[in-house]
Amino acid sequence: MVSGLINENPIVYEIKERRDVRAYSSNTDELSVDAIDQLEVFDILFVCLDIKDPEHPYSLEQLKVLTEDSVEVDDSKSRVRVTFTPTVEHCSMATIIGLCVRVKLMRSLPSRYKIDIRVAPGTHATEAAVNKQLNDKERVAAALENPNLVEMVDECLSPSFE
Amino acid sequence: MDLMEKNLELIEVQKLEGHTDRVWNAAWNPVSPILASCSGDNSVRIWEQSSLSRSWSCKTVLEETHTRTVRSCSWSPSGKLLATASFDGTTAIWEDLGDEFECISTLEGHENEVKSVSWNASGSYLATCSRDKSVWIWEVLGGNEYDCASVLNGHTQDVKMVLWHPTLDVLFSCSYDNTIKVWWSEDDDGDYQCVQTLDESSNGHSSTVWAISFNAAGDKMVTCSDDLTLKIWSADISMMHSGEGYAPWTHLCTLSGYHDRTIFSTHWSSDDIIASGAGDDAIGLFVDSKQHDSVNGPSYNLLLKKEKSHEMDINSVQWSPSKESRLLASASDDGMVKIWQLETIP
Numbered sequence: 001m002v003s004g005l006i007n008e009n010p011i012v013y014e015i016k017e018r019r020d021v022r023a024y025s026s027n028t029d030e031l032s033v034d035a036i037d038q039l040e041v042f043d044i045l046f047v048c049l050d051i052k053d054p055e056h057p058y059s060l061e062q063l064k065v066l067t068e069d070s071v072e073v074d075d076s077k078s079r080v081r082v083t084f085t086p087t088v089e090h091c092s093m094a095t096i097i098g099l100c101v102r103v104k105l106m107r108s109l110p111s112r113y114k115i116d117i118r119v120a121p122g123t124h125a126t127e128a129a130v131n132k133q134l135n136d137k138e139r140v141a142a143a144l145e146n147p148n149l150v151e152m153v154d155e156c157l158s159p160s161f162e
Numbered sequence: 163m164d165l166m167e168k169n170l171e172l173i174e175v176q177k178l179e180g181h182t183d184r185v186w187n188a189a190w191n192p193v194s195p196i197l198a199s200c201s202g203d204n205s206v207r208i209w210e211q212s213s214l215s216r217s218w219s220c221k222t223v224l225e226e227t228h229t230r231t232v233r234s235c236s237w238s239p240s241g242k243l244l245a246t247a248s249f250d251g252t253t254a255i256w257e258d259l260g261d262e263f264e265c266i267s268t269l270e271g272h273e274n275e276v277k278s279v280s281w282n283a284s285g286s287y288l289a290t291c292s293r294d295k296s297v298w299i300w301e302v303l304g305g306n307e308y309d310c311a312s313v314l315n316g317h318t319q320d321v322k323m324v325l326w327h328p329t330l331d332v333l334f335s336c337s338y339d340n341t342i343k344v345w346w347s348e349d350d351d352g353d354y355q356c357v358q359t360l361d362e363s364s365n366g367h368s369s370t371v372w373a374i375s376f377n378a379a380g381d382k383m384v385t386c387s388d389d390l391t392l393k394i395w396s397a398d399i400s401m402m403h404s405g406e407g408y409a410p411w412t413h414l415c416t417l418s419g420y421h422d423r424t425i426f427s428t429h430w431s432s433d434d435i436i437a438s439g440a441g442d443d444a445i446g447l448f449v450d451s452k453q454h455d456s457v458n459g460p461s462y463n464l465l466l467k468k469e470k471s472h473e474m475d476i477n478s479v480q481w482s483p484s485k486e487s488r489l490l491a492s493a494s495d496d497g498m499v500k501i502w503q504l505e506t507i508p
Contacts, residue, residue, distance in 0.1 A: 111474055111496070114423060114441065136338065136370065136388075137424075137441075137475070138233075139320070141184075141202060142249050142275050142293070145230050 005055050007087045013064050039109070044080055045071045047108045052156045054096045059160070063087055065097060080105065081116040085123050094124055098134040099143060100156045107157075165435070165449050165465055169507045172445065172468045172490065178209055178499040180220050185493035187234040187478045193241035195484070196221075197491055199499045200232035206246050206256075208263065209499070218501060227254055227265050234278045234323075239285045249275040253290050255308065266306040271298060271313075280333075282326040287311070289333050291321035297335045297345065299354060314345055316356045323373050328380040330402055336371035342385055346408060357408050360385075360395070365413035367393065375430040383411065384436050386425035392417040392438055392448070394462060415461055420446050423475070431481035431488070435465065435504070439476030439492055444469045447504070472496050 045068060049061035060066040065084050072081045082101050086094045098117045105115050118131045133139055143149050183202035190197055195211035197218070206224040211217070230249035237244055244256040244263065253269040253276055273294035280289050288300040288308065299312040319339035326333055333345040333354065344358040360366040369388035376383050383395045394414040401409040423441030430436050438446040447465040474495035482489035488504035 132338075132370070138277070138322070139293075139338075141231065145249055 006091050006093055007055065010053070010056055010058065010063050010087050012058055012062050014062075039073060039075045039080075041068070041071045041073050044073055044082075044105065044109070047104055048082065048101055050160070051097075051100050051104055052158070052160060054093050054100070054152060054156055057160075060084070060097065060101075066101075077114075078110075078112040079114050079116070080109070081118070083118050083120050085120040089123065089125050091124065094119055094130050095133055096149075096152060096156075098130065099140065099149070100153050102134065102140060103144070103153050104157055164452075166451075166463060170447075170466060171505055171507050172447070172466060172471070172502045173505050175489070175501040175503050176218050178207075178218055178220070178501070179497070180207055180223075181205070181497050181499075183231075184474075184495040184497060185477065185499055186231070188480050188491040188493040188499050189235045189237055189244075190480055190482045190484075190491065191237050191241045192239060192483050196241075197499070197501075198235045198237065198244055199491075199493055200235045200246055201497075202231045204228050204230060204232060204248075206232055206235055206244070207499075208244075222262060224256060224263055224265075227268075228252070230275075233276065236279050236281055238281045239283060243285075245279040245281065245288060247276040247279040247290060251276060251292075253279050253288075255306070257306075267308050269298075269300055269308055269310075271310055272296070277321060278323040278325075280325045282331055282333075283329055287326070287331065289324040289326060289335075291324040291335055293320040295319060295321060295337075297321055297324055297333070297343075299333065299352075301352075311352050312354050314354055314356065316343055316359075317341070322370065325374045325376070327399075328376050328378065330380065330399065332402070334374050334383070336374050336385060338370045340367050340369055340371060340387075340389075342366065342371055342374065344411065348408070358410055360411060360413075365393070365416070367391065370424075372425065373427045375428050375436075377430045377434060378432045382414070382430075384428050384430055386428040386438055386440075388424040390418065390421055390423070390425065392420075392425060392428055392436070394436075394460070414459055417448060417462055417464075420448075420464055420467065426476065427478045427480075429480050432483065432485075433488070435481070435488070436462065437479040437481060437490055439479035441475040442469075443472050443474060443476065443494075445471045445476060445479060445490070445492060445502070468502075471502075472498060472500065 050059045117134045181201040188199045197209040200206045208222045209218045210221040228248040235246045246254045255267040256263040257266045272292035275293045291297045297314040301309045301311040317337040321337045324335045336342045342360040345354045346357045347354045367387040371387045395411045397411045398409045421440040425440040427439040436448040445468040448462045451461045451463045472494035478493040480491045490502040
């Protein structure tokens with residue numbers, strides 16, 4: 001009986017000890033403008049690594065969907081680009097994962113930020129199509145008005161307690 | 163009146179606050195000093211200019227009708243009706259009754275989000291388009307009745323905008339499939355067909371085309387895209403006016419390097435200034451260079467670029483039809499609508 005999961009047996013990686021570069025306020029993972037002068041790769045990565053995979057009880061970091069190389073940021077231009085690697089080439093969860101990353105960043109970054117999300121080149125069968133959809137603002141807005149999708153995203157973004 | 167020689171500046175006249183989510187579109191009433199704006203907060207705001215103070219204020223809010231984002235709004239040529247297109251799949255028609263607006267009809271049929279609505283020049287037809295890849299033509303009958311006259315299939319993806327030609331009953335649509343399509347009923351019997359597709363092979367865009375706008379004469383059109391360019395097209399429409407058959411559109415020139423994020427909106431003013439609004443938070447203004455190169459054809463120059471005109475993406479730029487002054491409305495993800503005036507600085 002096929003379970004229906006895209007990736008039955010994901011490889012789960014051990015997370016390395018994270019260097020604590022800055023102290024964060026305990027209330028939210030929101031990065032307020034006055035607390036941070038200049039956002040760097042690590043700041044942005046920090047909010048994304050513990051996003052949960054939609055299908056498995058692991059974080060995107062544990063599945064190496066996101067790594068330290070995933071984030072490129074230019075704070076002076078308020079631009080950030082996140083490149084993620086789906087665990088399998090035909091992953092239909094790619095758009096959900098991309099959406100989760102975008103929502104997490106939208107909720108965490110100052111509104112001046114322009115966010116681009118893409119799949120790592122060569123890691124997905126319909127790379128161009130997925131990237132186009134993930135970066136069409138109107139499509140993203142419409143998707144986020146779909147209650148089922150929002151529920152899925154919120155689930156992936158909800159904190160997991162060890 | 164050579165604009166390039168003057169010292170022009172886009173001055174912010176007023177900031178219209180009120181929407182509680184991004185503003186997608188702004189539309190000037192063709193006959194009165196009224197501006198409509200629509201938003202992700204599911205409402206439409208009607209702003210009116212006071213004849214005494216000349217300032218703009220929110221006259222009324224049209225809410226509790228659309229249940230999702232209102233994506234675009236368009237006034238009928240008479241200025242008495244407002245059509246609003248929504249992600250809830252419907253297009254509402256509102257009548258201005260003076261103190262209030264009444265929703266007199268709701269057009270249903272699209273399978274999912276409606277992205278744009280446009281009235282033809284005489285107000286006898288409406289067109290809508292949707293993520294369901296179709297373009298619908300509606301006939302305006304008497305007594306608040308609207309009938310679906312045609313469902314046009316052809317686009318292979320989400321249709322972003324529809325626009326009727328300013329003088330002819332020719333319909334234009336642009337899409338996520340990177341093309342612009344032209345629809346025409348040759349025998350004028352209401353049977354519309356796609357008579358032209360402007361794609362990459364016609365020197366067209368290489369990514370989603372977000373908007374279309376015509377010059378006043380209707381013989382030129384500008385389109386803008388996610389490919390970061392604006393393209394100017396022209397057609398011999400006198401041929402169409404004299405009934406000699408369809409006059410195809412051809413690429414005239416491409417404006418690139420001015421915006422580094424998706425250009426969401428473009429509008430051609432009645433006095434020939436092209437405005438652009440993009441995801442880089444900037445408004446661009448372009449004019450014909452008037453230097454006709456026999457090899458390369460007409461070219462357009464940047465008149466000015468207003469950086470940081472809003473705090474977030476600009477979704478819509480619209481020139482006011484008013485002849486008195488060069489007013490431009492812009493709508494943004496930051497929830498604001500701004501009114502600008504293009505002025506000569508001493």
